[in-house]
Amino acid sequence: MTTSSPDPTASPEPLDSLILHTTDNAVSWITLNRPEAMNAVTWAQRERVITLLDEASGDPGVRAVVITATGRGFCAGADLRGAPAATGERMPGDVARMIRRGAQRLIAAVLDCEKPVIAAVNGTAAGIGAHLAFACDLVIAAEPARFIEVFARRGLVPDGGGAYLLPRLIGPQRAKELMFFGDSVSSAEAERLGLVNRVVPADDLEKTAREWARRLATGPTRALALTKQLVNASLDSDRATAFAAEANAQEINMTTTDANEGVAGFVERRPPTFRGR
Incomplete structure (x- = not known):
């Protein structure tokens, strides 16, 4: 103080x-x-x-x-x-x-x-x-x-x-x-x-x-937000809780435009363009 x-x-x-x-x-x-x-x-x-x-x-x-x-x-x-x-x-x-x-x-x-x-x-x-x-x-x-x-x-x-x-x-x-x-x-x-x-x-x-x-x-904004939440919460979680949160975060993130763009960029062998959505 x-x-x-x-x-x-x-x-x-x-x-x-x-x-x-x-x-x-x-x-x-x-x-x-x-x-x-x-x-x-x-x-x-x-x-x-x-x-x-x-x-x-x-x-x-x-x-x-x-x-x-x-x-x-x-x-x-x-x-x-x-x-x-x-x-x-x-x-x-x-x-x-x-x-x-x-x-x-x-x-x-x-x-x-x-x-x-x-x-x-x-x-x-x-x-x-x-x-x-x-x-x-x-x-x-x-x-x-x-x-x-x-x-x-x-x-x-x-x-x-x-x-x-x-x-x-x-x-x-x-x-x-x-x-x-x-x-x-x-x-x-x-x-x-x-x-x-x-x-x-x-x-x-x-x-x-x-x-x-x-x-x-210029990164995948929602993926970064979810990653931040996972890392912060993991310090207070047991393994089962952390693994469940990780799976849920990935589920949520796969609905984003940036996740689809990232996968498309990988398949098409080009750098992805993330828009934060």
């Missing part, structure tokens, strides 16, 4: 300037844009990102998503600036409700997005910022990027799905090491551990993200 203290004297900035959004060649680009705050994410920014991910799921014109940021930081955690003000005395359950409605909804929005999501991590990703990256389907990190499980440093329990995501990515003992000590993990070490798919020079981050996004956006 890494937080920054609200500044009551700060004037609110237009949300469109704090979350930049464009759709380019069927790729939805979501850019955190508070570089002066290392892109610590506010309540309003979080809600905007959740909305954009939900819209990407339902928009046939979007076939991949990239989440990135400006400046030196990817996301330094949560900033409660702009959150609805608490009224009255804190009651048991208030904190849990805040976590469910806040950080956990953001991470779930990435995991549940029906389009593949790439994190292009330009700089420091700490707390919920690290978990935002780890929830993405693919993670590209610039060489200066680093990842920090800061919660224990603040006497806090990890939130935003951290204790769910990390053991599945790197195993429970490595996850505990990162969470117990809160040490900064370099991009190279994150790649070695399996938290990051690829590390690139800072100047190549956007170019690499665009190339990966282009490949995803």
Whole structure:
């Protein structure tokens, strides 16, 4: 729940300037844009990102998503600036409700997005910022990027799905090491551990993200969505359940235009042209 203290004297900035959004060649680009705050994410920014991910799921014109940021930081955690003000005395359950409605909804929005999501991590990703990256389907990190499980440093329990995501990515003992000590993990070490798919020079981050996004956006969109669902669900499933889900997904996918095009391309010995349908 890494937080920054609200500044009551700060004037609110237009949300469109704090979350930049464009759709380019069927790729939805979501850019955190508070570089002066290392892109610590506010309540309003979080809600905007959740909305954009939900819209990407339902928009046939979007076939991949990239989440990135400006400046030196990817996301330094949560900033409660702009959150609805608490009224009255804190009651048991208030904190849990805040976590469910806040950080956990953001991470779930990435995991549940029906389009593949790439994190292009330009700089420091700490707390919920690290978990935002780890929830993405693919993670590209610039060489200066680093990842920090800061919660224990603040006497806090990890939130935003951290204790769910990390053991599945790197195993429970490595996850505990990162969470117990809160040490900064370099991009190279994150790649070695399996938290990051690829590390690139800072100047190549956007170019690499665009190339990966282009490949995803010209792929069989529904097949990729079903594949994402299968892989995510398999981590919580027994073999029989996973095999049944796989068979059902293949059944559903064979009704798509892209599946038929893929088979036709194979038979006709030509590259298939997928249209995301």
